[in-house]
Amino acid sequence: MSDVTLKGNFREKLLEREVQRLRLTYSFRLGLLLTDSFARRPWMIPLLPFTFVKMNWDYFRDLRNQTDEFGGFADPDKSCILLMPTSEEGMASVERITSLAESWKNTHGGHPVVVTTNEMMASIAPRGCALYLLPDPKAEKGISRTEWNQSCANMLKSVIDTHQPFAFVFDGPFPYRGVLNVMEIRPDINTLWLRPTPLSDPELIARGDAFDNLVSLSWSELDASHIQVPLLQSLQTVDIRGGKRLLIATGYDRREAEDRKLDQVLRLLKPMVLDGWTLVISKNATSEHLEGFRVERWNAIGGNPQLSGLGAAITGGDPSIIRQLLACDIPTLAITTDKIGMSGLRDLREESLNGGLMVLNNSDDLELKMMLSTLLDDSRRESLKKRRRVETGSDWNGLFDLLLNSV
DSSP states (O other), X not given: OOHHHHHHHHHHHHHHHHHHHHHTSHHHHHHHHHHIIIIIOGGGGGGHHHHHHHHHHHHHHHHHTOOSXXXXXXXXXXXXXXXXXXXXTHHHHHHHHHHHHHHHHHHHOOEEEEEESOTTHHHHOXXXXXXXXXXXXXXXXXXXXXXXXXXXXXXXXXXXXXXOEEEEEEESSSOOHHHHHHHHHOTTSEEEEEESSOOOOHHHHHHHTTSSEEEEEESSOOSTTEEEOOOSSOOOOOOOOSSEEEEEETTTTSOGGGOOHHHHHHHHHTTSOOTTEEEEEXXXXXXXXXXXXXXXXXXXXXXXXXXXXXXXXXXXXXXXXHHHHHHTTOOEEEEEOGGGHHHHHHHHHHHHTTSSEEEEEXXXXXXXXXXXXXXXXXXXXXXXXXXXXXXOOOOSHHHHHHHHHTO
16 A cells, blocks of 8 residues: 555545544534524424424433544554644753654654644654644733633643644643643553653642653653653764854743843843854844854754864753763753752752863853853863763653553
8 A cells, every 4th residue: 555545534534534533523512403493403493492302312422432533542652643832841841752752753653743822843743643723822912811721721622632642741830720631531641751850849839740740851860750851862973164063042941032042141231252153053043243243043953964064062951962972972051040940950960070061050251251151162171172072862752651551
């Protein structure tokens, strides 16, 4: 059977599931009852109170017992995994999920499905990945939080009913109420909350109890609740001509509009001699201090094959992009805030002892200026590259094993 036939059959199956799902909704049944009573069979109008009660009884009975091949989870699709990156952590969340989706396709021949509030996902989603976009909850001014969560829950439920994934991975700083509501309705899905660093906030830890698994990335300590910080791509060496490039990705793990560190870095770089340097930023980064710099914009950061050709890098505290840069032997300055937590900051500082990485937490202008001078000085930058440990590659198999073994 050809690939075209297989794709056609798969699409036909999805459309059939969607039609069946719509027929099972409350609004469809109510509309059908009213149409029958008032248009097709008017003699049923006196019976409407009884038929209305029966319709509700049938609806809630079917909702509890949805185990057929379209609406239920008697036999979920073990090749399908549902992934949800969020807008709150910017490009970091998107590239983690993109890496995870690619790995699921390549190692398990699986079918990744993505629902996201981050519009950047549309430009870097893997080929063959089903993608559904939700509006950013913070950008929607004309809708209440309750209404947005209801829309989120409706879309997630529709996607789950259509694709029937066996597992759901949420990547965000806190689970939306709409996500938690769907998890209650669909308890048969194996759920996992992925965090770049361990949680420390008691309220967030309590929310994590709703998930079957809570996993954070770790530089060293590996157990059931930690997996190694993954490399976001297979490393490639790319010859980049035209001088040295300085990556500034301080907003990598947050919304670009909330990146205050970019302005601070650019303001301190202005008076420095930057002969031969080109600044590399993400395509959506904005700052009033960019004028006067030679600037290059990238669509992707961690998954960009040109990453290994950088001269130096300045990032936030996201461990995935930092590990990727260190694996490429790029001298890196990580500017963190209290958002990273004590355990995340401790991990980064321990990693900095191996060389190649400098870490600043809640830095003032004087501290940051000294670190920037070190990073841009040719001799001191070369000394930073002398790491005591050779990086080895890793993948997402630890996470996949956890999901598959929990089914």
